[in-house]
Amino acid sequence: MPIKYIDYNQAKEPTGLRMIVVGGLPSPWGEAAKGIFHIKKIPFSAVYHNPHDKEMANWAGSPSAPVAIYENEAPHSSWKDILLLAERLSPERTLLPEDPTDRALTLKLCHDICGEMGLGWVRRLEGVHKGLKGEKGGFPEMIAKYLAYKYGYHQQQSTDSSARIIELLNMLTARLKMQHNAGKRFYVGSTLSAVDIYSATFMAYFKPLPAEQCPMDETIRTVFETLDEQVLAALSPILIEHRDFIYSEFLELPLSL
Numbered sequence: 383m384p385i386k387y388i389d390y391n392q393a394k395e396p397t398g399l400r401m402i403v404v405g406g407l408p409s410p411w412g413e414a415a416k417g418i419f420h421i422k423k424i425p426f427s428a429v430y431h432n433p434h435d436k437e438m439a440n441w442a443g444s445p446s447a448p449v450a451i452y453e454n455e456a457p458h459s460s461w462k463d464i465l466l467l468a469e470r471l472s473p474e475r476t477l478l479p480e481d482p483t484d485r486a487l488t489l490k491l492c493h494d495i496c497g498e499m500g501l502g503w504v505r506r507l508e509g510v511h512k513g514l515k516g517e518k519g520g521f522p523e524m525i526a527k528y529l530a531y532k533y534g535y536h537q538q539q540s541t542d543s544s545a546r547i548i549e550l551l552n553m554l555t556a557r558l559k560m561q562h563n564a565g566k567r568f569y570v571g572s573t574l575s576a577v578d579i580y581s582a583t584f585m586a587y588f589k590p591l592p593a594e595q596c597p598m599d600e601t602i603r604t605v606f607e608t609l610d611e612q613v614l615a616a617l618s619p620i621l622i623e624h625r626d627f628i629y630s631e632f633l634e635l636p637l638s639l
Contacts, residue, residue: 385416388427390438395452396440399426399471402438402447406639407598408586410502412448416463417579417633422472428449433528445532461496462489465576477576488570490508491577492559495549495584501550505587508543509605510535519608520603548616555618562620567627576630581621582628588617591629595636 388460393400399419419426433436433449442449444459449481450467451457458467469478479485495501508527512527514535518528529535534593569577590596590606609617629635 384481386427387524388429390429390432391436392578393427393429393451394496396485399424400448401426401428401451402431402442402449403428404447405430407602408583408590408596408639409447410580410584410586411461411496413583413637414461414496414580415448415450415468416467416638417583418468418477418576419564420634421477421574422468422475422630424472435568438599447554450639454596461492463579465492477579479575481571483568486576488575491554491569494512494553495577495580499546501547501554502584504543505545505552507535509532509545511543519605519610521605543619544610544613547613551613551616551618551621555620558618558620559625567624574628577626577631578624579615582625583631584627585621588621591635591637595629596639597636598639 383592388400393402401412401415401419403409403416416428431553434618439445441457442451442459443457446459448464449457449459450464452467452471479488480576493500497503509521510526510533511517511520513521514525514530515596516523521529525533526606548554554569561569566572568574569581586596587606588609593603
C-alpha cells in the first residue's frame with residue numbers, strides 16, 4: 383500500500399488519517415507506525431516533519447514525529463497511543479493478544495523497545511553523547527545538540543547506556559530463542575504481534591537494511607552501524623534474522639522515506 387505524501391496545509395484538513403513522519407532516515411518509531419497501518423490496511427497520508435516549524439508543532443501537539451491525527455481527534459504522539467488508535471480503527475487484524483497474560487507481556491516488551499529508557503531511547507542517547515564528545519559513532523554535532531536539547535540529555539544519564547543496550551538486546555535474544563525452541567517464530571504466542579514489528583524496525587539503529595531497501599543519508603547510516611565491541615557482541619544474529627523475516631512476510635520494501 384503506497385504512502386501518499388501531502389503538504390502541511392493539506393494535512394490540517396480534518397479528513398481521514400494523517401501522520402507526521404521523519405524524512406530521509408528510518409526513524410524506528412515512524413517506520414513501526416507505518417508498518418502497523420500497512421498490516422492493518424489502514425490508509426493514511428504522510429507529511430514530513432519540519433523541526434523548525436512551530437505552527438506544525440502546535441498543531442500536532444508535539445515537536446517530534448511520528449504524530450498520528452485521525453479526523454478531528456486530538457493528536458496521538460506516543461508509540462502506545464498510535465498502536466491503540468490502529469487497534470481501534472482496524473480491530474479485525476489485532477496486534478495485541480486477547481489473552482490477558484500475553485497482552486501484558488506484549489505491551490511490556492513493546493515498552494522495553496520503544497519507551498523511555500527502552501532500546502531505541504538509550505541507543506539514541508548513546509549517539510547524542512558520542513556526538514557531543516566528538517567520538518566515533520556519534521551524531522554530527524549539530525544533530526547531537528538538537529537532540530540533546532529536545533530530549534533533555536544529561537551526561538551522567540549516558541554513562542551506562544551501553545550496559546542498558548546490552549541488557550535489552552540480551553533479553554530480546556533470550557525471548558526469541560525460547561520461542562524458537564518451542565517451534566514459534568514470534569515474540570509472543572504463535573502469531574504476529576506489535577512487538578515483532580517494533581523489534582524489526584528498531585534494528586535500524588544497529589544494522590539498517592541495505593541501501594537498495596533503505597536509501598538513507600550515508601552519514602547517518604554510519605552512525606547507526608557503528609557499535610561498541612560489547613554491543614556488537616550482544617547483537618545476536620537471531621535479532622537480524624527475525625527482522626528479515628518480519629519485513630519479508632509482513633512489511634513493505636523498499637522503505638518509503
